[in-house]
Amino acid sequence: MKRGSPSTVVAGLHDIPDGSEFDFVVLGSGAAGLSAAVFAGLYGARVLVVERSGLIGGTSALTAGTLWLPGAYPVDGRSPEEDRLVAGRYLEQATGGDRLAALRGRYLDAASDAIALLERRTSVTFFRRDNHPDYLGAVRGAAVSGRAIEVADFDGRVLGADLRLVRPPLRNFTILGGLAPNRDETRRYSVIAARPASREGVANAVRAFPRVARHLADLLIHRRSSRLTLGNALIGRLLASLMRLGTARVVLNAQPVTLTRGEAGIDAVRIDDGRSSRTIRVSRGVICATGGFTRGPRRESVLGGLPLEWSAVADGARGTAHSLLESVGAVFGRQGTDAFWAPVSLPPGRDGRTEPYPHFALDRGKPGFVIVDRLGRRYLNEADPYHLLGEKMLAHADRAGAPSFLIADESAVRRYGIGAVRPGGWGRRRRLRDGYLTRGRDLGELGDLLGMAPGVLSETIERFNSFAERGEDPDFGRGADPYQRNLGDARQRPNPSLGVVARPPFYAIRIYPGDIGSASGFATDEHARVLDAGGRPIGRLYALGADMRSIMEGGYPGPGITLGPAVVFAHLAIRDAMGDPPGDPP
Numbered sequence: 001m002k003r004g005s006p007s008t009v010v011a012g013l014h015d016i017p018d019g020s021e022f023d024f025v026v027l028g029s030g031a032a033g034l035s036a037a038v039f040a041g042l043y044g045a046r047v048l049v050v051e052r053s054g055l056i057g058g059t060s061a062l063t064a065g066t067l068w069l070p071g072a073y074p075v076d077g078r079s080p081e082e083d084r085l086v087a088g089r090y091l092e093q094a095t096g097g098d099r100l101a102a103l104r105g106r107y108l109d110a111a112s113d114a115i116a117l118l119e120r121r122t123s124v125t126f127f128r129r130d131n132h133p134d135y136l137g138a139v140r141g142a143a144v145s146g147r148a149i150e151v152a153d154f155d156g157r158v159l160g161a162d163l164r165l166v167r168p169p170l171r172n173f174t175i176l177g178g179l180a181p182n183r184d185e186t187r188r189y190s191v192i193a194a195r196p197a198s199r200e201g202v203a204n205a206v207r208a209f210p211r212v213a214r215h216l217a218d219l220l221i222h223r224r225s226s227r228l229t230l231g232n233a234l235i236g237r238l239l240a241s242l243m244r245l246g247t248a249r250v251v252l253n254a255q256p257v258t259l260t261r262g263e264a265g266i267d268a269v270r271i272d273d274g275r276s277s278r279t280i281r282v283s284r285g286v287i288c289a290t291g292g293f294t295r296g297p298r299r300e301s302v303l304g305g306l307p308l309e310w311s312a313v314a315d316g317a318r319g320t321a322h323s324l325l326e327s328v329g330a331v332f333g334r335q336g337t338d339a340f341w342a343p344v345s346l347p348p349g350r351d352g353r354t355e356p357y358p359h360f361a362l363d364r365g366k367p368g369f370v371i372v373d374r375l376g377r378r379y380l381n382e383a384d385p386y387h388l389l390g391e392k393m394l395a396h397a398d399r400a401g402a403p404s405f406l407i408a409d410e411s412a413v414r415r416y417g418i419g420a421v422r423p424g425g426w427g428r429r430r431r432l433r434d435g436y437l438t439r440g441r442d443l444g445e446l447g448d449l450l451g452m453a454p455g456v457l458s459e460t461i462e463r464f465n466s467f468a469e470r471g472e473d474p475d476f477g478r479g480a481d482p483y484q485r486n487l488g489d490a491r492q493r494p495n496p497s498l499g500v501v502a503r504p505p506f507y508a509i510r511i512y513p514g515d516i517g518s519a520s521g522f523a524t525d526e527h528a529r530v531l532d533a534g535g536r537p538i539g540r541l542y543a544l545g546a547d548m549r550s551i552m553e554g555g556y557p558g559p560g561i562t563l564g565p566a567v568v569f570a571h572l573a574i575r576d577a578m579g580d581p582p583g584d585p586p
Contacts, residue, residue: 007161007162008246009162009249010249013275013276013278014275014276016249016251016280017278018277019279020048020278020280020281021046021280021281022046022282022283023046023282023284023285024037024047024286024287024574025280025285025286025287026040026047026050027050027255027256027287027289027321028049028051028545029049029051029250030058030060030235030289030291030545030546030566031060031235031545031567032060032289032544032545032547032548032566032567033049033058033544033545033570034049034056036287036289037049037238037248038118038124040247040248040574040578041245041247042121042122043578043581043585043586044247044585045578046247047247048248048280049250049251050256050269051250051251051254052253052255052290054252055166055168055252055316056162056165056235056252057314058167058314058316058317059291059292059313059314059317059546061168061231061235061314062312064150064360064560065231065232066148066150066560067115067148067150067563068564069112069115069147069560069564069568070086070087070143070146071087071112072126072147073126073127074146075145075146083147087143088104088108089141090134090136090140091104091557093139093140094134094136094142094555095552100551103524103526103551104552106526106572107551107565110572111564113571114567114571120584122241123154123158123238123241124237125237128149129145129150129183130146132145132559133482133486134147134483134558134559135483135559136481137480137482137483138481139557148558148559150183151231151233151234151237153182153227153233154227154228154233154237155227156228156236157222157226158236159239162239162243163222164222165252166228166232166235169231169232170355170357171349172420174225176212177219178224179212179215179225180229180230181229182229185211188208190416190423192204192208193422193424194414194415194416196424211227214226234563255273255320255321256269256270256272256321256324257270257272257277259286259541264539264540265285265540266282266286266541267282267540269282269286284577286542287543287544287570288522288530288543288544289544289545290316290318290322290546290547291317291518291545291547292547293317293319293322293546294311294317294319294339294515295313295316296319296320296322297318298332303338310346310356311356312344312356312514313515313516325522325530328538329533330538330541331522331523331531331532331533332522333520333521334520335549335553336520336550336555337394337519337554338518338519339516339517340515340516340517340519340550341393341394341515342358342386342390342513342514343364343386343511343512344357344358344513344514345420345511346436347434348436358386358514359386359419362417363406364382365487366487366489367500368408368411368415368416368499369382369407370382370406370464371407372407372457373396374401374403374451374452375400376450376452376453376460377456378463378476379392379396379400380476381477382478383479383487386516387555388556391513394513402513403510403512405450405510406418406419406508407501407506407507407508408506409502409506410504410505411499411503416489418509419436437507437509438508438509439506440504440506441504442504442506444458446507464501465501465502468499470494479495479497517546518547519550519552519554520549520550520554521543521548521549522543522547523535524543524548524549524569527576528572529573529576540577544570548565550562
């Protein structure tokens with residue numbers, strides 16, 4: 001499709017005749033909603049996707065695009081069946097509950113088939129990410145490789161004019177005005193930034209030149225990078241699949257205002273875009289995949305009024321359809337700490353807006369970093385999985401208050417960066433000016449600037465450094481399992497995660513427990529059918545992704561445990577609505 005040509009997928013609500021009938025109405029255009037639309041299209045079903053915002057992709061477009069799918073690409077000599085059994089035992093221990101064991105079992109049984117169908121029949125292509133460990137390495141059955149799969153980079157020019165509608169990645173994870181590196185490129189670009197004159201830095205720069213040149217040309221032609229990576233690649237590939245199938249329409253800036261329930265279940269949806277309204281008749285099902293509750297009206301009551309600016313969830317995830325589901329009997333189920341969490345910092349943007357920076361992997365678990373509370377005391381393992389770290393920050397904030405501080409020395413900042421400050425210290429001057437970054441000539445001065453009692457921060461770092469020198473952390477066990485060691489730096493011996501904080505000047509940024517997705521959601525069965533208070537399915541009503549109560553019961557056992565179930569249960573929902581036909585779609 002040429003740039004500027006009309007879309008074959010996106011339509012205005014006014015283009016949809018009132019009273020039109022579709023097999024499915026999908027609410028939300030994230031990975032869950034688009035996957036459902038693609039699976040439905042493979043069966044020849046007509047789909048209307050309704051997206052509240054003006055962009056396609058939701059929070060999934062902002063993620064690493066990882067799916068946790070045991071059995072899809074097994075390693076260690078295991079067959080898919082063996083990996084599924086071992087993963088099942090791992091989940092039994094990791095989730096700490098059995099209430100949703102049947103749903104987890106269904107997920108594990110169906111995962112390989114769902115992914116294989118996408119790869120055979122659509123534009124979606126995955127690859128195994130080796131050495132991407134499960135998050136709870138001390139739990140029996142945890143794997144180091146084979147369960148985390150990622151989406152291959154995608155040429156967004158295939159989307160034509162619709163490329164501009166794909167939600168862009170987080171600004172603070174891009175370079176040069178929007179180039180989003182994949183995982184391998186991130187490592188190479190970090191070397192270029194930190195050691196540009198080194199042999200490795202020069203070699204990486206030569207290798208990166210074609211990628212950067214294409215990106216700069218893209219800015220002139222498309223006003224954004226056309227090579228999509230990570231979560232953007234997943235959304236781009238799903239959208240391209242819808243274009244090929246020709247069975248779906250996507251309506252933006254619109255939302256449902258009424259659900260009508262007949263004898264067989266939900267049979268109509270009223271859609272409004274502020275200028276016009278349409279009643280859409282539904283013959284197979286309504287699928288709610290609007291991105292969860294954490295930016296909607298339920299946030300105050302469920303999350304205790306945590307500031308909205310701490311949320312790293314996409315702005316469109318307002319949960320506006322949730323009240324409609326409850327009006328027809330759906331039950332919102334709470335579990336765990338209700339959301340998934342990560343430490344976030346709050347770098348001011350040039351436009352005055354603050355876009356949270358989630359500290360997933362690039363700094364906190366590396367040598368030379370320490371997290372302390374507002375009193376200057378260390379209280380957790382900096383290399384813990386981000387969800388577990390966020391939960392500990394939440395609990396500690398109730399006692400000691402927020403924020404906490406991520407502390408680093410000059411060597412760590414130059415090698416790895418710190419938050420929105422890039423490796424090599426790029427952006428340091430700007431972040432000192434806008435207050436995001438604090439610098440002290442020594443630890444005493446840094447502690448004073450952060451409002452800590454005299455000597456406390458120095459004592460904390462002195463104790464930490466004694467641990468780092470011998471490679472053991474008796475206080476919190478940092479670097480003790482494969483996930484934590486992988487988060488560190490293999491060049492650091494004897495413990496990849498532990499390095500002294502010793503070279504002045506010293507730096508700090510404020511970090512907060514930020515929500516990155518919903519763990520609580522609507523109760524569903526093994527087909528993703530929404531349940532009422534009596535545990536009975538509500539006809540023709542399904543919930544997916546962050547709108548569906550997490551099958552992990554509030555835990556976060558591995559990378560991609562949100563996107564994996566989102567895609568797999570999309571397949572199961574469509575199969576159920578189509579009458580569970582045998583074999584592949586025709």
